[in-house]
Amino acid sequence: MIRDVTHHYGSKRALHEMSWSADGGQITCVLGPNGAGKTSIMEMAEGLRRPESGQVRVLGDDPWDASPDHRARVGVMLQDGGLPGGAKPLRFLAHFAQLYGRTDQLEPLVEALGIRDFETTSLRRLSGGQRQRVALAAALIGRPDVAFLDEPSAGLDPHARLDVWDLIRDARDRGCAVIVTTHSFEEAERLADRVVVVAAGSVAAQGTADEISHHQGSRGLEDAYFSLTRPAGRHQV
Amino acid sequence: MTTSQASPSMRPTGTAARARSQARFETHTLLANGEQLVVSIVLPAMALVAMALTTSPSLGAGRRIDLVMPGVLALAIVSTAFTGQAIATGFDRRYGVLRLFGVTPLGRSGLLAGKAAAVLVVVVVQTIILAIIGLAMGWNPDVTGIALAIVFALLGCWAWVALALLLAGALRAEAVLAVANLIWVLLAAVGGLLFPTDRMPSGVADVVRLLPSGALGDGLRAALTDHDGRLLLPLVVLVAWGCVATVLTARTFKWSD
Numbered sequence: 001m002i003r004d005v006t007h008h009y010g011s012k013r014a015l016h017e018m019s020w021s022a023d024g025g026q027i028t029c030v031l032g033p034n035g036a037g038k039t040s041i042m043e044m045a046e047g048l049r050r051p052e053s054g055q056v057r058v059l060g061d062d063p064w065d066a067s068p069d070h071r072a073r074v075g076v077m078l079q080d081g082g083l084p085g086g087a088k089p090l091r092f093l094a095h096f097a098q099l100y101g102r103t104d105q106l107e108p109l110v111e112a113l114g115i116r117d118f119e120t121t122s123l124r125r126l127s128g129g130q131r132q133r134v135a136l137a138a139a140l141i142g143r144p145d146v147a148f149l150d151e152p153s154a155g156l157d158p159h160a161r162l163d164v165w166d167l168i169r170d171a172r173d174r175g176c177a178v179i180v181t182t183h184s185f186e187e188a189e190r191l192a193d194r195v196v197v198v199a200a201g202s203v204a205a206q207g208t209a210d211e212i213s214h215h216q217g218s219r220g221l222e223d224a225y226f227s228l229t230r231p232a233g234r235h236q237v
Numbered sequence: 238m239t240t241s242q243a244s245p246s247m248r249p250t251g252t253a254a255r256a257r258s259q260a261r262f263e264t265h266t267l268l269a270n271g272e273q274l275v276v277s278i279v280l281p282a283m284a285l286v287a288m289a290l291t292t293s294p295s296l297g298a299g300r301r302i303d304l305v306m307p308g309v310l311a312l313a314i315v316s317t318a319f320t321g322q323a324i325a326t327g328f329d330r331r332y333g334v335l336r337l338f339g340v341t342p343l344g345r346s347g348l349l350a351g352k353a354a355a356v357l358v359v360v361v362v363q364t365i366i367l368a369i370i371g372l373a374m375g376w377n378p379d380v381t382g383i384a385l386a387i388v389f390a391l392l393g394c395w396a397w398v399a400l401a402l403l404l405a406g407a408l409r410a411e412a413v414l415a416v417a418n419l420i421w422v423l424l425a426a427v428g429g430l431l432f433p434t435d436r437m438p439s440g441v442a443d444v445v446r447l448l449p450s451g452a453l454g455d456g457l458r459a460a461l462t463d464h465d466g467r468l469l470l471p472l473v474v475l476v477a478w479g480c481v482a483t484v485l486t487a488r489t490f491k492w493s494d
Contacts, residue, residue: 046340047339047340048336048339048340048492048493068252068255068342068343068344068347069342071340071341071342071344072250072342074340076337076340076341078333078336078337080332080333081332081333081337082332082333082334082336082337082338083332083334083337084266084329084332084334085328085332086266086269086270086325087262087265087266091262091265092262095258095259095261095262096341098250098254098255098258099250099255099258099259099341099342099343100250100341100342101250101342138337142342
């Protein structure tokens with residue numbers, strides 16, 4: 001639950017009274033242009049950043065000073081990966097499985113994401129798409145109750161993207177609240193149970209993709225997105 | 238965001254078990270890193286052989302190998318606890334590794350505990366390897382000083398890891414790489430690690446004795462040779478550097494660029 005969160009970086013306002021929530025057993029896609037505040041609010045929900053004002057609660061706790069038991073129920077995929085370059089994928093994921101007490105999840109995720117194909121290559125030598133797959137496996141390896149996935153399909157080829165979507169749906173179907181940031185309308189339309197459109201640090205619209213389109217009088221989510229997020233003074237040509 | 242019940246499928250893992258797993262992971266990553274091995278083991282071993290087989294510069298009264306070995310052990314500790322750890326942590330910070338591990342059940346304190354434990358394991362491994370080479374070359378340490386030497390080694394690890402984190406938490410990764418390597422070269426040459434401070438010009442020696450490098454080198458030399466009462470100053474200097482560096486690191490460390 002995000003309520004009235006405001007935050008500045010220096011004199012620049014990044015978030016302004018942002019409020020939205022996500023429920024278990026649903027995929028919530030957060031859409032917005034670069035600099036809209038998607039990553040900032042995700043970092044606050046992950047416990048990486050403390051909001052200046054407002055309230056962030058995840059599983060009922062303040063993520064900033066959450067306990068290890070709380071963090072064991074939360075999966076995180078960062079935009080910049082966070083993978084230790086010197087390690088190899090299986091060793092890294094086996095270690096993560098240990099941290100979350102879910103060593104049984106290693107093999108299924110490795111198989112589902114095709115990580116065996118590059119298991120002997122160190123993480124720093126993997127392609128962007130391969131690193132994305134390892135980072136997603138790390139986020140889901142604890143079978144979390146809440147998963148924050150920052151652009152999980154960025155850089156993936158179409159087949160790998162379908163595999164990733166299947167895994168995200170699996171997590172949703174077992175009750176996980178999955179929060180995904182994306183720039184892809186296709187991803188939001190095909191994946192999301194609920195969409196939150198953010199612009200200039202605030203929520204511009206939220207609801208199902210159909211609800212948002214209907215409310216904006218648009219033909220689809222893409223049209224609605226552009227009418228909601230077009231900066232003042234910039235006109236459609 | 239959601240308030241669901243605790244997952245029944247979750248298997249609780251204790252804080253200590255997570256820190257141990259992190260220590261194993263960090264140790265494996267350190268030992269699998271070729272550049273780290275060169276700095277931690279190969280260069281100190283080369284310094285040991287080169288200094289033991291030459292006669293200049295003079296290291297003072299006593300068997301040369303007995304004076305060389307403590308200095309090489311001090312150099313190895315600085316290599317692992319400072320140079321290696323600063324560079325590794327600097328790049329971990331750059332690539333978001335610290336952020337990701339910090340939001341796992343391990344947490345930031347567990348991450349730091351794992352890194353510290355990994356440094357201790359690598360120091361033990363390098364000490365064993367260097368000791369074997371030293372013993373093969375005739376090293377004959379004062380066994381009554383081994384407990385004291387372990388105290389100095391632990392204090393040295395603490396002070397130098399704290400300094401490594403201070404550096405890695407303040408500068409960008411490329412700057413950490415350059416500064417950490419430069420400091421290693423300077424300390425090896427004139428920092429009191431390999432060469433006893435009592436063989437330096439008095440003004441220089443007075444300064445170097447107050448550095449954590451001089452204190453570690455002199456402390457290990459005193460412990461493993463005659464331990465004739467020159468132990469107090471190095472002990473106090475290492476504790477002081479450890480305390481100051483720990484406090485500064487706790488106040489200034491940035492977990493991301």
